[in-house]
Amino acid sequence: MNKKRGPLAHIVKRSEISWQAAWMIRILAIAASIAACALVTFLLTGDDPVSVFRTIWEGSFASERRLWVLLQNISILLIISLAMAPAFRMRFWNIGGEGQVMMGVLATASCMIMLGGKIPNALLIVIEIAAAVAAGAIWAAIPAFFKSKWNTNETLFTLMMNYVATQLVAYFIIIWESPRGSGKIGIINQSTQYGWLPQIGEYKYLLTVLVAVILTVLLYIYMNKSKHGYELAVVGESERTARYIGIKVGRVFVRTMLLSGAICGIAGLLMVGSTDHTMTTTLAGGRGFTAVMVAWMAKFNPVGMIFTSFLLAFLSKGAGEVATNFGLNQSFSDILSSIIIFFLIGCEFFIQYKIMFRKEAK
Amino acid sequence: MENKVPAVRMRGITKTFAAGKVVANNHVSIDINRGEILSLLGENGSGKTTLMNMLSGIYCPDSGQIEVDGREVSIRSPKDALNLGIGMIHQHYKLVDVMTATQNIILGLKEEKYDLKAASARVREICQRYGFDLNPDQKVYDMTVSQKQTVEIVKVLYRKADILILDEPTAVLTPQETEKLFVVLRNMKKDNKAVIIITHKLNEVLEISDRVDILRAGEFVGSLKTSETNAQEMTDMMVGHAVALNINRPEPKNPEPRIVISGLTVRSEEGLLKLDDVSFTVNSGEILGIAGISNSGQKELLEAISGLQPVEKGDITYIGPDGKKVSLIGKDPLDIQRMGVALSFVPEDRLGMGLVGNMDMTDNMMLRSFRQGKGLFVNRTKPRAVATRVRDTLEVVTPGLTTPVRRLSGGNVQKVLVGREIETAPSVLLTAYAVRGLDINSSYAIYDLMNQQKERGIAVVYVGEDLDVLLELADRILVLCGGKVSGILDGRTTNKYEVGSMMTTLGGGEAR
Numbered sequence: 001m002n003k004k005r006g007p008l009a010h011i012v013k014r015s016e017i018s019w020q021a022a023w024m025i026r027i028l029a030i031a032a033s034i035a036a037c038a039l040v041t042f043l044l045t046g047d048d049p050v051s052v053f054r055t056i057w058e059g060s061f062a063s064e065r066r067l068w069v070l071l072q073n074i075s076i077l078l079i080i081s082l083a084m085a086p087a088f089r090m091r092f093w094n095i096g097g098e099g100q101v102m103m104g105v106l107a108t109a110s111c112m113i114m115l116g117g118k119i120p121n122a123l124l125i126v127i128e129i130a131a132a133v134a135a136g137a138i139w140a141a142i143p144a145f146f147k148s149k150w151n152t153n154e155t156l157f158t159l160m161m162n163y164v165a166t167q168l169v170a171y172f173i174i175i176w177e178s179p180r181g182s183g184k185i186g187i188i189n190q191s192t193q194y195g196w197l198p199q200i201g202e203y204k205y206l207l208t209v210l211v212a213v214i215l216t217v218l219l220y221i222y223m224n225k226s227k228h229g230y231e232l233a234v235v236g237e238s239e240r241t242a243r244y245i246g247i248k249v250g251r252v253f254v255r256t257m258l259l260s261g262a263i264c265g266i267a268g269l270l271m272v273g274s275t276d277h278t279m280t281t282t283l284a285g286g287r288g289f290t291a292v293m294v295a296w297m298a299k300f301n302p303v304g305m306i307f308t309s310f311l312l313a314f315l316s317k318g319a320g321e322v323a324t325n326f327g328l329n330q331s332f333s334d335i336l337s338s339i340i341i342f343f344l345i346g347c348e349f350f351i352q353y354k355i356m357f358r359k360e361a362k
Numbered sequence: 363m364e365n366k367v368p369a370v371r372m373r374g375i376t377k378t379f380a381a382g383k384v385v386a387n388n389h390v391s392i393d394i395n396r397g398e399i400l401s402l403l404g405e406n407g408s409g410k411t412t413l414m415n416m417l418s419g420i421y422c423p424d425s426g427q428i429e430v431d432g433r434e435v436s437i438r439s440p441k442d443a444l445n446l447g448i449g450m451i452h453q454h455y456k457l458v459d460v461m462t463a464t465q466n467i468i469l470g471l472k473e474e475k476y477d478l479k480a481a482s483a484r485v486r487e488i489c490q491r492y493g494f495d496l497n498p499d500q501k502v503y504d505m506t507v508s509q510k511q512t513v514e515i516v517k518v519l520y521r522k523a524d525i526l527i528l529d530e531p532t533a534v535l536t537p538q539e540t541e542k543l544f545v546v547l548r549n550m551k552k553d554n555k556a557v558i559i560i561t562h563k564l565n566e567v568l569e570i571s572d573r574v575d576i577l578r579a580g581e582f583v584g585s586l587k588t589s590e591t592n593a594q595e596m597t598d599m600m601v602g603h604a605v606a607l608n609i610n611r612p613e614p615k616n617p618e619p620r621i622v623i624s625g626l627t628v629r630s631e632e633g634l635l636k637l638d639d640v641s642f643t644v645n646s647g648e649i650l651g652i653a654g655i656s657n658s659g660q661k662e663l664l665e666a667i668s669g670l671q672p673v674e675k676g677d678i679t680y681i682g683p684d685g686k687k688v689s690l691i692g693k694d695p696l697d698i699q700r701m702g703v704a705l706s707f708v709p710e711d712r713l714g715m716g717l718v719g720n721m722d723m724t725d726n727m728m729l730r731s732f733r734q735g736k737g738l739f740v741n742r743t744k745p746r747a748v749a750t751r752v753r754d755t756l757e758v759v760t761p762g763l764t765t766p767v768r769r770l771s772g773g774n775v776q777k778v779l780v781g782r783e784i785e786t787a788p789s790v791l792l793t794a795y796a797v798r799g800l801d802i803n804s805s806y807a808i809y810d811l812m813n814q815q816k817e818r819g820i821a822v823v824y825v826g827e828d829l830d831v832l833l834e835l836a837d838r839i840l841v842l843c844g845g846k847v848s849g850i851l852d853g854r855t856t857n858k859y860e861v862g863s864m865m866t867t868l869g870g871g872e873a874r
Contacts, residue, residue, distance in 0.1 A: 237718040246696030
């Protein structure tokens with residue numbers, strides 16, 4: 001008879017959760033995801049799980065070079081995530097980070113190719129920076145403008161803009177390909193280094209890291225202390241309240257997306273101008289999407305994003321390392337990263353909700 | 363009747379939310395009998411609806427037993443409830459607009475063959491038996507609120523429910539429609555059905571029910587025979603201590619026109635006429651009440667004055683205390699603020715429009731003032747001071763200034779909002795449903811605030827739903843009917859029936 005009392009377990013929304021508890025859940029999820037990765041690796045390949053863990057660690061920390069690569073990865077991911085934060089806090093679902101970065105890439109590369117050697121190098125770099133920022137900003141502001149005027153769906157719009165940007169890049173790669181027939185652009189201005197951003201000391205990646213740190217501080221101040229930051233938070237929480245107190249919602253959309261796009265443009269600029277010195281269609285490498293997750297997991301707090309971008313960059317490097325070290329291909333590393341991401345996103349459910357088991361009636 | 367097994371017996375029902383932190387019902391036991399109308403009385407938040415939701419299968423109790431006709435049952439879904447003959451009519455109707463009454467009624471009945479004619483005939487038969495006024499072939503979008511409610515009730519009866527729960531059924535009805543509903547309910551009682559109405563209106567309890575069960579803060583306080591009690595006794599039980607029931611109404615102080623509206627016409631985005639040639643004057647130092655069935659243009663009227671609603675025709679003129687006249691047409695809310703015209707607008711939907719639920723009190727106070735000061739950055743010093751002052755003067759109960767306002771109770775949220783609007787030192791205060799969802803004590807605190815503003819010479823516009831309150835609080839009452847002014851009455855001399863008939867018919871033609 002007691003069986004008829006109610007369902008065995010039901011789900012309850014948590015009213016609040018301390019940040020310690022939330023991080024505890026995330027750490028457990030990471031542990032579980034690594035265990036799952038080890039299990040999958042063991043079952044599919046027969047390799048020893050402990051060496052899998054060691055490989056993940058070594059992927060990032062085994063040498064100074066690897067550490068720098070990790071730092072660069074984190075920095076680029078962090079910059080793109082910072083770009084996502086204001087728009088997402090405004091509940092403007094911008095998933096076009098990928099395309100906005102690619103436009104920054106394209107603008108930088110075209111300046112380097114078209115103007116390299118024709119104008120003084122310092123002027124070239126200034127033009128390059130302006131072009132990258134403007135290209136990203138405009139690319140992001142187009143969907144915002146359409147949303148504010150005709151209430152178009154920003155998710156679809158920004159997603160579509162990604163494909164357009166990637167195709168534009170593909171088109172120009174063919175035009176500028178070098179050597180002819182290779183279907184790609186080699187290192188741009190390799191001998192002259194025209195348009196290359198200056199290197200700080202002997203550290204190739206330090207500039208990227210510094211820019212990421214500066215942007216984190218600036219974004220933190222912008223979102224928490226400025227009038228703009230306050231306005232976009234109000235718009236995100238309630239568009240109706242925003243209208244009611246006289247905030248011009250459409251204008252805030254466009255303004256915030258200009259900022260988001262500009263920061264994405266900077267990410268593109270750094271990749272072409274400072275580290276890679278070339279342009280490929282996969283340069284952004286899905287980071288425009290990963291950044292959404294980074295920003296979300298940190299609740300759009302720029303400081304928190306340092307940790308979340310570290311986490312994701314570290315784990316995906318580790319997954320790649322496992323795949324190579326054990327003689328497996330790229331798809332295997334994709335499987336491992338997907339397992340990790342699945343656990344990381346999945347654990348948010350347990351942060352939002354709680355499962356209650358039926359208490360036996362006394 | 364005596365010693366019969368009750369239709370429903372609930373014993374020791376406990377239900378908690380938020381992991382046991384909020385106790386909605388604490389060991390509540392009630393009986394529901396056939397051939398009887400039971401009122402479940404209690405203030406907002408006392409757990410009436412939660413209790414009934416457990417009976418209708420929306421929630422599962424944490425502990426306790428439910429018996430139907432003497433048999434212990436477990437109700438795990440609304441379907442289980444209906445199989446036991448229990449049907450609930452919720453406050454928010456769940457109907458498909460583009461379908462007819464009959465289509466809505468048979469929606470989701472898989473067991474039956476889809477035969478509209480037969481269904482319509484049965485609907486007609488049910489209507490005849492209980493005296494409903496319903497055309498089975500009418501589309502829902504053509505219906506009044508009262509007709510939609512009828513569809514919901516018939517829907518439950520069609521599914522052969524004989525235990526009916528109605529959640530605040532009269533909240534959206536005019537007095538005349540309420541009477542019609544009561545006739546129907548009495549017919550159901552004669553048919554030996556068990557009827558439960560959830561309410562907080564005392565006069566209705568006295569008028570319709572045989573017995574009243576009272577809840578307070580989730581606990582069962584007592585069961586009374588309606589014939590042996592009175593409003594004062596019920597109020598005292600409901601609130602827990604004696605409350606004076608009358609509202610203050612000071613005489614208006616040298617009223618002079620503050621806002622003059624003439625020929626105001628407003629269309630919704632879909633082109634529907636929402637306000638039609640509305641003209642009236644709002645005076646300083648008085649409370650102008652606005653009455654009307656819901657959605658008669660109240661929202662559009664307030665939004666037009668505050669610049670949120672584009673105006674098709676007509677004029678709104680603001681006359682400042684210094685005698686300066688300014689037209690408010692075509693100005694957006696910010697312009698109206700910047701022109702120095704102090705309009706404070708307490709919107710209908712507090713959290714959706716007036717406040718930001720996830721922000722704390724300080725940030726909510728800042729909504730009106732964050733643009734002040736030069737520079738790119740916001741200064742939270744002054745808003746924090748304002749928040750502290752509002753909390754202290756209005757006795758807002760909050761764990762702290764940094765608690766998000768959505769975690770405060772309804773009454774406290776309302777105080778935060780009204781407090782902020784008053785802090786802007788307005789000359790006109792527009793409020794809509796200022797006491798919606800508040801308990802009696804908070805409601806009185808709000809009435810007092812309105813009266814204080816009035817005595818300070820502010821023009822107060824009060825859109826209300828409870829006619830009894832409007833009649834006691836307002837100096838003049840403007841009655842809206844379908845977007846037109848049905849009449850302007852003196853709050854001191856008019857009565858509920860006059861207002862009620864003007865709400866349904868222009869000029870109150872049907873007045874009795």
